[in-house]
Each structure stands twice: as C-alpha cells, then as structure tokens.
Amino acid sequence: MADTKPDKPGFLSRLFGRKAEAPAPAAPETPRAGGVPEAMPSPPANAADDLVPAPSTVTQASPDTPPEGKAAPEVAGADLQPVEGREPEGGGPREPVPRPAPETAPTPETAPAPEAAAAPAAPKLSWWQRLTEGMRRTSSSLSESVTGLFTKRKLDADTLEELEDALVQADLGVETALRITEAISAGRYDKEISPQEVKAILAGEVEKTLAPVARPLVIDRERKPFVILMVGVNGAGKTTTIGKLSQKFRQQGLKVMLAAGDTFRAAAIEQLKVWGERVGAPVVARQQGADAAGLAYDALEEARASGTDVLLIDTAGRLQNKAGLMAELEKIVRVIRKFDASAPHATLLVLDATVGQNAVSQVELFRKAADVTGLVMTKLDGTARGGILVALAARFGLPVHFIGVGEGVEDLEPFAARDFARAIAGLDEAA
Numbered sequence: 001m002a003d004t005k006p007d008k009p010g011f012l013s014r015l016f017g018r019k020a021e022a023p024a025p026a027a028p029e030t031p032r033a034g035g036v037p038e039a040m041p042s043p044p045a046n047a048a049d050d051l052v053p054a055p056s057t058v059t060q061a062s063p064d065t066p067p068e069g070k071a072a073p074e075v076a077g078a079d080l081q082p083v084e085g086r087e088p089e090g091g092g093p094r095e096p097v098p099r100p101a102p103e104t105a106p107t108p109e110t111a112p113a114p115e116a117a118a119a120p121a122a123p124k125l126s127w128w129q130r131l132t133e134g135m136r137r138t139s140s141s142l143s144e145s146v147t148g149l150f151t152k153r154k155l156d157a158d159t160l161e162e163l164e165d166a167l168v169q170a171d172l173g174v175e176t177a178l179r180i181t182e183a184i185s186a187g188r189y190d191k192e193i194s195p196q197e198v199k200a201i202l203a204g205e206v207e208k209t210l211a212p213v214a215r216p217l218v219i220d221r222e223r224k225p226f227v228i229l230m231v232g233v234n235g236a237g238k239t240t241t242i243g244k245l246s247q248k249f250r251q252q253g254l255k256v257m258l259a260a261g262d263t264f265r266a267a268a269i270e271q272l273k274v275w276g277e278r279v280g281a282p283v284v285a286r287q288q289g290a291d292a293a294g295l296a297y298d299a300l301e302e303a304r305a306s307g308t309d310v311l312l313i314d315t316a317g318r319l320q321n322k323a324g325l326m327a328e329l330e331k332i333v334r335v336i337r338k339f340d341a342s343a344p345h346a347t348l349l350v351l352d353a354t355v356g357q358n359a360v361s362q363v364e365l366f367r368k369a370a371d372v373t374g375l376v377m378t379k380l381d382g383t384a385r386g387g388i389l390v391a392l393a394a395r396f397g398l399p400v401h402f403i404g405v406g407e408g409v410e411d412l413e414p415f416a417a418r419d420f421a422r423a424i425a426g427l428d429e430a431a
C-alpha cells in the first residue's frame with residue numbers, strides 16, 4: 001500500500017514556520033564569554049603599526065621538560081565573564097608548575113608520550129572511548145529521544161515532528177533536522193521502525209554533512225615558518241589548543257615556536273609560557289598590554305632566524321569591545337603580511353561547543369576580521385549541544401580540523417566525520 005502523506009504542513013512550510021517561531025539562539029549552558037560584549041565604550045584606537053615598541057622576550061623552551069598528560073587548567077571564573085576592563089596586573093599562571101626536567105632533552109622521538117608523565121591509575125583510553133565518553137551528554141539526550149519515540153510505534157507525523165524537535169534541541173540545525181526526518185520517513189510512513197534503524201539513518205545523514213568539512217590541517221613544509229593564527233573568544237580554549245597542537249607538531253619532529261599574542265591578559269601570557277616549557281617550544285612574549293601586532297612581527301623574525309617550522313600565534317579573545325577586538329585582529333594580519341605576504345598560512349577559529357547556537361555568530365564575526373581557514377571545536381565533553389558542529393558544517397562549509405573532548409593534551413584529535421556521526425547517534429565504532 002502506498003504511504004499516506006502526513007497530515008501536517010510540508011517540510012518547507014514546517015521549516016519556515018519553525019524558523020519564525022524559534023529564532024532565538026539558546027543561551028550558553030554555562031555563563032561564559034560566548035560572545036563579545038558590544039555595548040562597552042570604544043577603546044582608544046591602537047597606534048599605527050608600531051612594530052617595536054617594547055622588546056619581546058623569548059622564553060627559551062626547556063625542552064628538558066617533557067610534555068605532560070594534563071593540560072593547563074584554566075583560569076576559570078572571572079575570565080569567562082564579559083570584560084569590564086583590563087584584568088588587573090599580576091594575574092600569574094594558574095597552572096601547575098611543570099614537572100622537573102629530566103637529564104636529556106626530548107627529541108620528538110624520545111619525548112615521552114603525554115600519558116607517561118601523568119598521574120598513574122587512569123587506564124589509557126582509545127580516542128574512540130574518549131570521544132564517546134566526551135560526547136555522552138549529546139548522544140544520550142538524542143538516544144533517549146529516539147528510543148522513546150520509536151519503540152513499538154509506527155512512524156507518523158507526530159513522531160517525526162517530535163524527532164525533529166529533539167534534533168533541533170541538540171543544535172543540529174533546522175535544515176539538518178529536516179533532512180534527517182525526511183530520510184527517516186522516506187518509504188517508511190505508517191510502518192514500524194526500530195530505534196537502531198533511526199540511529200543508523202541519523203548517523204548516515206550527519207556523516208554526509210560532515211564529510212566535506214573533515215579536512216586535516218596540512219603543514220606546508222615549504223613555508224618556513226608555517227604561520228598559524230589562533231582566534232576565538234576568550235575561554236574558548238585557544239591557549240590550551242595551542243599547547244595541544246604544539247605537542248602534536250613536536251611529536252611529528254617539527255620545530256615549534258609560540259607567540260603570546262593575547263597581551264590583554266597576563267594569565268594568558270603565563271599560560272602559554274607554561275605550555276612552551278612543557279612541549280619544548282620557545283615562547284615570544286611581551287608584557288601585558290603590549291602591541292600584539294608588533295609582537296607577532298617579532299615572533300616571525302625570531303621564527304625565521306631560528307629555522308622554526310611552525311609558529312603558532314595566540315590572540316586575545318576579548319578587548320574592550322567587539323570593534324576593538326576585530327581591529328586588533330585585522331592589524332595583526334596586516335603586520336604578518338608585511339613580513340610574509342602568504343601568511344598566516346592557517347587561521348584557526350577555536351569554538352567552544354557549550355555555547356551552542358552562539359557559535360554561528362562567532363563564525364560570522366571572526367570571518368569578517370580574519371580570513372578564517374578552519375575550525376577547532378573544543379569542549380564537546382561539556383555539553384549536550386555537540387550537534388552544533390553539524391549545523392556549522394551545513395551552514396559555512398569551513399574545514400573542521402580538530403575537536404576537543406577534554407582538558408588533557410590527548411583529548412584533541414583530528415576530526416573524523418564517521419566517528420563523530422556514529423558517536424553522536426550513540427552507535428558503536430565503525431568496523
């Protein structure tokens with residue numbers, strides 16, 4: 001018998017209806033600087049491209065200090081609140097002191113794996129285990145909905161509507177939610193469908209959306225240094241991600257240098273120095289409040305002179321207001337290009353998954369100020385809103401290079417569409 005049409009508006013009208021009825025992006029789950037404050041008074045315009053206002057210091061890496069398994073704990077609390085003004089001086093590192101150095105410097109070959117220096121006890125988990133564990137909140141809320149909706153029930157309009165709601169709630173985005181419900185309903189209307197079948201279709205559709213954006217970050221060895229500019233709002237995980245990436249690059253045998261371009265926060269400079277020590281990468285830094293573009297230029301000179309392969313430049317996640325932040329980023333890019341017209345070779349926007357739909361406006365904002373070439377999504381472990389990555393992929397098509405599911409150095413891995421799709425749907429690892 002032919003499938004009966006659902007007794008409800010078509011998908012398009014449902015799409016427009018829903019858009020009209022639920023435009024407000026959900027608030028972040030935890031109060032944080034998910035957005036850049038707008039209503040603050042404008043900061044004094046930055047001086048012209050003053051490239052050498054104050055000497056930069058290069059903290060020589062203590063390559064003797066092995067990378068550790070435990071990432072720098074943040075700088076929580078006040079740092080994540082909207083900025084009221086500059087942070088008081090003396091916000092020193094809130095990191096554990098790096099472990100004592102061993103006798104010999106670790107080469108990428110000899111450097112101990114991050115876990116080696118970490119506290120014992122915890123069994124080593126595979127990436128799949130970390131990923132599924134990290135994404136449990138997102139996947140269980142989806143799984144519960146699917147199981148609740150499709151257990152011993154025929155597929156009808158109400159079920160589809162409810163499923164669509166659950167998908168939108170998980171931040172997958174309206175378009176993707178519609179595509180998934182259409183795929184599920186195709187040929188199955190008024191028939192029974194098991195939760196497992198629904199999850200398989202869900203995973204398949206999510207994978208289709210993600211596959212085009214799951215692209216590795218390729219370091220062009222011809223570019224020396226290969227310059228990576230890290231941008232994102234404060235608290236998104238930029239500094240931590242720089243540390244984790246540095247560790248990966250070092251393990252690949254690359255010579256890495258870090259530039260403490262978040263001169264807005266003293267703690268960020270210190271945090272980066274700690275990471276530099278841990279992974280064996282020198283850190284170019286100036287005092288808090290120094291001109292970040294000038295610092296970037298110094299770092300480029302340093303990096304070229306020392307034969308560095310990869311230079312990672314940290315940037316401030318907030319200034320007095322959005323316009324100030326954007327102006328600073330644009331200036332950094334301008335100054336970098338004076339040194340090397342092809343740089344930055346990658347501009348990575350770090351996004352915190354817990355902000356949900358707010359990530360959409362962050363992408364729009366940062367794309368205007370810096371030519372964002374790829375995304376890194378952090379904190380997928382702290383949220384039920386992991387679906388936002390799917391919504392971003394559908395909307396912007398920007399490459400997603402890495403995802404983070406925890407604070408540990410091993411909790412950041414290259415993004416793989418199938419793994420993510422199966423994890424979000426609550427399925428087992430692909431064979």
Ligand SMILES: Nc1nc2c(ncn2[C@@H]2O[C@H](COP(=O)(O)OP(=O)(O)OP(=O)(O)O)[C@@H](O)[C@H]2O)c(=O)[nH]1
Pocket residue numbers: 071072073074075079232233234235236237238239240241262265268315316317318350377378379380381382403404405406407411
């Ligand atoms: N749970 C979890 N925490 C993370 C992840 N990535 C980073 N963090 C934590 O998020 C906090 C903020 O990270 P930072 O690297 O300081 O963020 P930032 O963007 O540099 O912030 P500013 O320096 O304020 O601009 C730290 O406590 C990190 O350990 C992740 O994938 N999962």
